[in-house]
Amino acid sequence: MRLLIDMDDVLADTGAKILDVFNQRNGLQLEKSFFEDKHFYEYIKGHNSYRDALYEPGFFRDIKVFPDAIDVVKELNEKFEVYIVSAATEFPLSLTEKMEWLDEHFPFISWRNRVFCGDKSIVHGDIMIDDHARNFENFSGRKILFHSMHNTQVQGYERVKSWREIRDLIGCAGKE
Amino acid sequence: MRLLIDMDDVLADTGAKILDVFNQRNGLQLEKSFFEDKHFYEYIKGHNSYRDALYEPGFFRDIKVFPDAIDVVKELNEKFEVYIVSAATEFPLSLTEKMEWLDEHFPFISWRNRVFCGDKSIVHGDIMIDDHARNFENFSGRKILFHSMHNTQVQGYERVKSWREIRDLIGCAGKE
Numbered sequence: 001m002r003l004l005i006d007m008d009d010v011l012a013d014t015g016a017k018i019l020d021v022f023n024q025r026n027g028l029q030l031e032k033s034f035f036e037d038k039h040f041y042e043y044i045k046g047h048n049s050y051r052d053a054l055y056e057p058g059f060f061r062d063i064k065v066f067p068d069a070i071d072v073v074k075e076l077n078e079k080f081e082v083y084i085v086s087a088a089t090e091f092p093l094s095l096t097e098k099m100e101w102l103d104e105h106f107p108f109i110s111w112r113n114r115v116f117c118g119d120k121s122i123v124h125g126d127i128m129i130d131d132h133a134r135n136f137e138n139f140s141g142r143k144i145l146f147h148s149m150h151n152t153q154v155q156g157y158e159r160v161k162s163w164r165e166i167r168d169l170i171g172c173a174g175k176e
Numbered sequence: 177m178r179l180l181i182d183m184d185d186v187l188a189d190t191g192a193k194i195l196d197v198f199n200q201r202n203g204l205q206l207e208k209s210f211f212e213d214k215h216f217y218e219y220i221k222g223h224n225s226y227r228d229a230l231y232e233p234g235f236f237r238d239i240k241v242f243p244d245a246i247d248v249v250k251e252l253n254e255k256f257e258v259y260i261v262s263a264a265t266e267f268p269l270s271l272t273e274k275m276e277w278l279d280e281h282f283p284f285i286s287w288r289n290r291v292f293c294g295d296k297s298i299v300h301g302d303i304m305i306d307d308h309a310r311n312f313e314n315f316s317g318r319k320i321l322f323h324s325m326h327n328t329q330v331q332g333y334e335r336v337k338s339w340r341e342i343r344d345l346i347g348c349a350g351k352e
Contacts, residue, residue, distance in 0.1 A: 002298075083298055089287040092279075095271035103268075111265040112294030119288045122178075122259055124300045 001173065002125035003080035005073065007098060009131040009148045011084070011106070012063040019149070021050040032149040040150035054091055061097040065105050068163035074108055075171065084109055085123050087135070088116040127170060133157060144169070177349070178301035179256035180317075181249065183274060185307040185324045187260070187282070188239040195325070197226040208325040216326035230267055237273040241281050244339035250284055251347065260285055261299055263311070264292040303346060309333060320345070 008014035015032060023030055025048040035043065044050075053059055076082055084102060088094050095116055102109060115123060120130075121138035128136065129144045133154050136143040144166070145157035160166050184190035191208060199206055201224040211219065220226075229235055252258055260278060264270050271292055278285060291299060296306075297314035304312065305320045309330050312319040320342070321333035336342050 085298075089275065089290045089292070092272050092275035092287075095275065095292065096268050099265065099268035099271065110294065111268075114265045115291065115293040115298055116265070116271065117291040117293075118286065122261075122291055122300070123298050125298070 001080050001127065003076060003082050003170075004085045004123060004125040004128045004130075005082060006128075006130040006132075006135070006146070007084060007086040007088070007102075008060075008063075009150075010129055010146045011066060011069050011073070012060075012101070013066055014060075014063050015149050017059070017063055018050050018053075021053045022047070025050060035149040036152050039153050055093065057093050058097065060091070060094040061101060063101070066163060068167075070105060072163040072167045072171075073106060075167065077108060079171070079173075080127075081113075082109060083113045083115055083123070083125065085115040085117065085120060085128075087118060087120055087132075089118045127173075129160075129166065177256050177303065179252060179258050179346075180261045180299060180301040180304045180306075181258060182304075182306040182308075182311070182322070183260060183262040183264070183278075184236075184239075185326075186305055186322045187242060187245050187249070188236075188277070189242055190236075190239050191325050193235070193239050194226050194229075197229045198223070201226060211325040212328050215329050231269065233269050234273065236267070236270040237277060239277070242339060244343075246281060248339040248343045248347075249282060251343065253284060255347070255349075256303075257289075258285060259289045259291055259299070259301065261291040261293065261296060261304075263294060263296055263308075265294045303349075305336075305342065 005011065019030060019032060022044065073082065086098060088098055102114060120135040126141045127144065128139050128141060129146055130136065131146045131148040131151055133145060143157055145151060145154065145159045147159055147161040160169060181187065195206060195208060198220065249258065262274060264274055278290060296311040302317045303320065304315050304317060305322055306312065307322045307324040307327055309321060319333055321327060321330065321335045323335055323337040336345060
């Protein structure tokens with residue numbers, strides 16, 4: 001079975017860095033939990049944007065790994081054909097940085113199993129773990145939404161909040 | 177219909193640059209035509225390798241575009257859902273260079289339609305144009321082999337030698 005795992009806001013806590021930039025630019029001190037009952041993209045419309053920071057050199061290089069992500073992906077990699085699939089071509093400088101980041105934290109995922117694309121409808125597999133529901137639209141396999149401050153109001157998908165939950169949910173589903 | 181187009185030795189004349197490096201390192205003056213009746217990979221085994229040059233900064237940035245590639249891809253892009261799919265993650269520095277190269281020569285192919293991967297079995301589509309038969313192995317669509325000095329001895333595939341030939345072959349097959 002082929003398992004497709006997203007990077008930003010699934011393996012990497014990109015949201016934490018984005019929120020830091022957003023807070024700095026707006027003189028705020030919001031925490032992720034603030035968005036548990038709000039539409040993130042609606043809320044930020046009335047504020048200074050963080051978007052251009054994503055195009056700056058180095059933005060994606062030092063993002064923190066989510067707790068347990070390394071251990072659980074290592075386990076799943078024994079059971080599934082794991083591919084890391086990141087919608088990254090919008091940010092050209094991020095590509096080499098993301099390779100370095102994966103080399104540092106997930107060296108057991110070979111370059112053969114890394115995909116950087118724009119529109120994810122081009123990839124296929126059996127299970128997709130992603131934080132953006134738009135990536136599920138043309139995906140025929142099982143869809144698992146990774147909880148994130150920007151998707152708290154999204155409904156209709158199996159949702160996980162941690163890598164431990166993912167282990168419990170699909171840890172035994174590989175090797176089929 | 178979704179058309180997947182490779183970069184190296186399909187859009188970009190990577191083989192010409194590789195042969196330059198190979199000739200320099202071996203005191204030779206071979207031309208591509210030398211390999212028309214030989215197995216390229218067998219021949220080079222007894223010589224100094226060009227491989228490490230592929231990992232050097234800048235290698236992929238100034239490669240020449242094949243004749244007519246820009247015009248024909250522009251035409252096909254009106255008829256097909258065109259994706260550029262490059263097995264590039266083996267060469268991390270190439271990723272940003274390949275984005276810049278596409279921005280320069282194929283700006284009409286959006287970042288949304290660019291894919292950099294390792295193993296191409298992860299992508300799906302209706303037609304694939306590639307110079308490596310290994311990329312056809314798990315592909316269920318139509319396979320078109322782009323003639324290259326390293327695949328002259330490969331048999332069993334529809335083969336094209338130029339972008340004009342591709343236009344003649346599939347130019348009318350889009351919009352289905």
